[in-house]
Amino acid sequence: MAIVAQSSKYGDIGRAILAWAVGLLFFFPIFWLVLTSFKTDADAVKPEFLFFFTPTLENYLNMTENYDYWRFATNSVITSVFATVFALAVGIPCAYAMAFKPTRATKDVLMWMLSTKMLPAAAVLYPMTFLTKSLGLFDTHFMVIVVLMLINLPIVIWMLFTYFKEIPKEIIEAGQMDGVNTWGEIREILIPLAWGGIASTALLCFIFCWNEAYWTVRLTTTEAATLSKLIEGNRAPEGLFFGRLSAVSAAAVGPIIVLGWFCQKQLVQGLTFGAVK
Amino acid sequence: MGRIVLENVTKSFGSTEVIPPLNLTIEDGEFAVFVGPSGCGKSTLLRVIAGLEDATSGKVLIDDEDVTEISPSKRGLAMVFQTYALYPHMSVRKNIAFPMRMAGMSEEEQEKRITAAANSLNLTDYLDRKPGQLSGGQRQRVAIGRAIVRDPSAFLFDEPLSNLDAALRVGMRLEITEMHERMKTTMIYVTHDQVEAMTMANKIVVLQAGVIEQVGSPLELYHRPRNKFVAGFIGSPKMNLIEGALAEEHAAHTIGIRPEHLSVSDKEGLWQGTVGVAEHLGSDTFIHIHGIEGCDPMTMRAAGDVSFKHGDRVYLTPDATQIHKFDAQGLRIE
Ligand SMILES: Nc1ncnc2c1ncn2[C@@H]1O[C@H](COP(=O)(O)OP(=O)(O)O)[C@@H](O)[C@H]1O
Ligand SMILES: [Mg+2]
Numbered sequence A: 001m002a003i004v005a006q007s008s009k010y011g012d013i014g015r016a017i018l019a020w021a022v023g024l025l026f027f028f029p030i031f032w033l034v035l036t037s038f039k040t041d042a043d044a045v046k047p048e049f050l051f052f053f054t055p056t057l058e059n060y061l062n063m064t065e066n067y068d069y070w071r072f073a074t075n076s077v078i079t080s081v082f083a084t085v086f087a088l089a090v091g092i093p094c095a096y097a098m099a100f101k102p103t104r105a106t107k108d109v110l111m112w113m114l115s116t117k118m119l120p121a122a123a124v125l126y127p128m129t130f131l132t133k134s135l136g137l138f139d140t141h142f143m144v145i146v147v148l149m150l151i152n153l154p155i156v157i158w159m160l161f162t163y164f165k166e167i168p169k170e171i172i173e174a175g176q177m178d179g180v181n182t183w184g185e186i187r188e189i190l191i192p193l194a195w196g197g198i199a200s201t202a203l204l205c206f207i208f209c210w211n212e213a214y215w216t217v218r219l220t221t222t223e224a225a226t227l228s229k230l231i232e233g234n235r236a237p238e239g240l241f242f243g244r245l246s247a248v249s250a251a252a253v254g255p256i257i258v259l260g261w262f263c264q265k266q267l268v269q270g271l272t273f274g275a276v277k
Numbered sequence B: 001m002g003r004i005v006l007e008n009v010t011k012s013f014g015s016t017e018v019i020p021p022l023n024l025t026i027e028d029g030e031f032a033v034f035v036g037p038s039g040c041g042k043s044t045l046l047r048v049i050a051g052l053e054d055a056t057s058g059k060v061l062i063d064d065e066d067v068t069e070i071s072p073s074k075r076g077l078a079m080v081f082q083t084y085a086l087y088p089h090m091s092v093r094k095n096i097a098f099p100m101r102m103a104g105m106s107e108e109e110q111e112k113r114i115t116a117a118a119n120s121l122n123l124t125d126y127l128d129r130k131p132g133q134l135s136g137g138q139r140q141r142v143a144i145g146r147a148i149v150r151d152p153s154a155f156l157f158d159e160p161l162s163n164l165d166a167a168l169r170v171g172m173r174l175e176i177t178e179m180h181e182r183m184k185t186t187m188i189y190v191t192h193d194q195v196e197a198m199t200m201a202n203k204i205v206v207l208q209a210g211v212i213e214q215v216g217s218p219l220e221l222y223h224r225p226r227n228k229f230v231a232g233f234i235g236s237p238k239m240n241l242i243e244g245a246l247a248e249e250h251a252a253h254t255i256g257i258r259p260e261h262l263s264v265s266d267k268e269g270l271w272q273g274t275v276g277v278a279e280h281l282g283s284d285t286f287i288h289i290h291g292i293e294g295c296d297p298m299t300m301r302a303a304g305d306v307s308f309k310h311g312d313r314v315y316l317t318p319d320a321t322q323i324h325k326f327d328a329q330g331l332r333i334e
Helices: A002-037 A058-066 A069-100 A106-118 A121-134 A141-165 A169-177 A182-193 A195-211 A214-218 A227-233 A242-262 A264-271 B042-050 B092-102 B107-120 B136-148 B166-183 B194-200 B218-223 B228-233
Strands: B004-013 B016-026 B031-035 B057-062 B077-080 B154-158 B186-191 B203-208 B211-216 B240-243 B254-257 B262-265 B271-280 B284-290 B298-303 B313-318 B324-326
Touching: A002 A242, A058 A069, A058 A242, A069 A106, A069 A141, A069 A182, A069 A195, A069 A227, A069 A242, A106 A141, A121 A141, A121 A214, A141 A195, A141 A214, A169 A182, A169 B077, A182 A195, A182 B092, A195 A242, A195 A264, A214 A227, A227 A242, A242 A264, B004 B042, B016 B042, B016 B057, B016 B211, B031 B042, B031 B194, B042 B077, B042 B154, B042 B186, B077 B136, B092 B107, B092 B136, B107 B136, B136 B166, B166 B186, B166 B194, B186 B194, B194 B218, B203 B218, B203 B228, B211 B218, B211 B228, B228 B240, B228 B254, B228 B324, B240 B298, B262 B298, B284 B313
Parallel strands: B031 B186, B031 B203, B077 B154, B154 B186
Antiparallel strands: B004 B016, B004 B057, B203 B211, B240 B254, B254 B324, B262 B313, B271 B284, B271 B313, B284 B298
16 A cells, blocks of 8 residues: 555656646746847847856837837737637537537538648638739738638537537427527527536637737738738848747737636636537 | 327347338327337337437328328427437527527517426526536426427327425326326326326337337226236236236136235135245235245235235135136236
């Protein structure tokens, strides 16, 4: 008994060390990014200033003064929020139908939706560019919102479907017997019951939208450009501006890290599924 | 009002036909029980009536109105599920109020009905709790409360008591029966338990593999089962079905005799056997007897104080007026 207890105690310590190691590994790039953002462009590439340097806010001041950080940030917020809201507005009824009124095709439809995520984005780059330009939607908020919504919709529907599946069918049927119509079922029963799952889905969708770079970089120039575009724009054709780039990047990922931090409990609960009952 | 008519209703899931064409009328105010072995299609039939499943063909009529294409929410029926199916995110009060709120009833009227339902179902102290904080019996009461407040034209129950323990089950059985006596609303009640069927129903519908074997009052089914299946299904302990020489004496393929229509003696009688097990219930004794040709073991019901035990040699005598005769197809011979 004693031996078992001891070995499990060592096991716990081992796991703790491992968890910390993995955690630090993931945290390090963020840490390095933030650290570098306080160095001047010149200091940033000098090995002697790796850890010890004179911190400066120059990069951040530069960014808001010269690059219009706030416009990019506002665009990021607008496009991510609306894309998430629309993805849920489409995804909730869709997942509801598949979870509670399944047909023989339901499984295939789900698979097909997921399969769209397997298509390399580059494969449709030209058609997308052509389409948005000829429709006059290039570099508009509307287009960015639609694109962000569409690329996240499969994941959103898939996640919601998994949460909705957890709700006993009889509860929805009881609602039907009690006289609610389909919209009432969704509003009065489904959404309140799957609230945790819906919130996690929304959060994840928002994070994906915020971080999306492939399309936002290629389909915008100035009007609808998001923070991803701002980072891309600082990729320095003029030279190696690591300090500046780091500041821009830190300011771009900052909000999402803070959001993730505050919602981590919600996220973990939601992502482990089955929190509905 | 709540007269429910099924006209040539069928139901298939994919290519499996669960209910072949079926006709049935349930009169207004009746307490109808669908009874049959597990998997025979009772729930499916109830759900077709409710509208939760679409009939594959045929018609469902409520008060002469064809509701086959009408959604469950508009059929004016209330249902109580085996799993209670309460709304876990709402308090008991809100659960009971839900159908009234959906119907747009005034707050005042809602409150009045909630109070009345809570009183009659002993839920007054629990109105502000969530379903998760209630016992199984209490949850089932809430489900019943939610069903009664809206004055449905009929109640549908799908094995509402099978998740409760035995003692509670008997109590709830009485409550539901009494509720029916008071309200006189049509009720359709699904169960696999023939005791529930016998004690609660005005009209029992015996189902097997989606086919109605017999429809009738409990006593009709008890006294004149239409076939061997009904004979064996209704009554507890089961009717003894005897084949072979003893049956041929009565010019039948099979004869049936209920345990309560046999008398036992240690000295003389028509059929001889040995006691396998004697089950003492206090009020009665069920004796299971081996060695009688064509039916092993044969069960008989004796008085509570008889003292037969394993291995005793006994003689059984059937009450000749109570012998049921069946032909080779299992149909009753008069
Ligand atoms: N949704 C369904 N899909 C396929 N088969 C089903 C479905 N529901 C019920 N069945 C089948 O129909 C038959 C009758 O089921 P059911 O009505 O639930 O029986 P009961 O309530 O009498 O136990 C069973 O064989 C069951 O497997
Ligand atoms: Mg059933």
